[in-house]
Amino acid sequence: MALAIPQIGFGTGTTWYKYGRESEIDQTLVDALVSALQVGITHLDGAECYGTALETRDAIKKANIPREKLWITEKYYAGDSSHKSKSKAANPLAALKEILRLEELEYVDLYLLHSPYITKETHGFTLEEAWGYLEEAQSLGLAKNIGVSNFTVADLEKILKVAKVKPQVNQIEYNAFLQDQTPGVVEFSQKNGILIEAYSPLAPLYKGDKSIKEVKEFLDYVYELGKKYGKSDTQVLLKWVLQKGIIPITTSTKTERVKEFLKIDDFQLEPSEVEKITTLGAKAPVVRQYWVPEYSKFD
């Protein structure tokens, strides 16, 4: 069954990340979330390691949107490959119960393993057993849907071998400059009915080095399409992601930009334009910001 995920997710990580300072409420984030909800955002992307559960709780209360109109995603903090930092909870089910307690919610719409770096030695359970905890969370009604994040083809294969419930989502870093976070992952996920969510979909706009010819050529083309459709470069790139059958997870500190995120239903890129963004983007140097294997952002 196709998932009814609202097409734009508003993230509470990146810009807002405050792990280690969970109890200090960032009022700027509460205000940004309330404004986003008031202008029509219904999909919030959170994670245990963002430390933003209390802001999410306050914003949902303040915006006064009925729970069933919202889509809330959360993630179990498995940690990175260095295993230096990870969830304090005993397992993914216990972590979800704590998130729900903090957010004063009865369930999340989607619960993900944030990363695949789970071993018996570091966590006390295997990756396959971690998935079992998500299945249990779903059977208890604490997570309506379950999935993974930053999984490679090999990681997905491990889960698919044992899963009673298949992962419904793989949330990965994806944009025109990073069309395969790891080899073949988009094609494999889509072939197996696993919806891709793209985090950092707008990276080409703020990470692309404009002095590089291929980056400039790409950005000029996105700008040209924006002019043709009366849309911003942000809107063109989000639309490109959606036309690839992928759900973008973005964020913004600015309500005007959030309004733009929501005004992308009234235009459609031509197939040749989708293709040209794909081709020009693939020529630009790869920009990868998260979970780069050889270094850890958690250090």
Ligand SMILES: NC(=O)C1=CN([C@@H]2O[C@H](COP(=O)(O)OP(=O)(O)OC[C@H]3O[C@@H](n4cnc5c(N)ncnc54)[C@H](OP(=O)(O)O)[C@@H]3O)[C@@H](O)[C@H]2O)C=CC1
């Ligand atoms: N599963 C995972 O491992 C990860 C998940 N995520 C999730 O994804 C969410 C979004 O990730 P993020 O990388 O921030 O997504 P984006 O790539 O969409 O970046 C959002 C940023 O883009 C800026 N921006 C938008 N338009 C433009 C423009 N035209 N020029 C310059 N800057 C622009 C915004 O700035 P402004 O505020 O000024 O509007 C905002 O800070 C996170 O909050 C988190 O929820 C992120 C990383 C890892």
Ligand SMILES: O=C1Nc2ccccc2C1=O
């Ligand atoms: O949003 C995020 N910011 C991060 C920083 C480091 C590792 C993961 C993440 C996120 O998921």
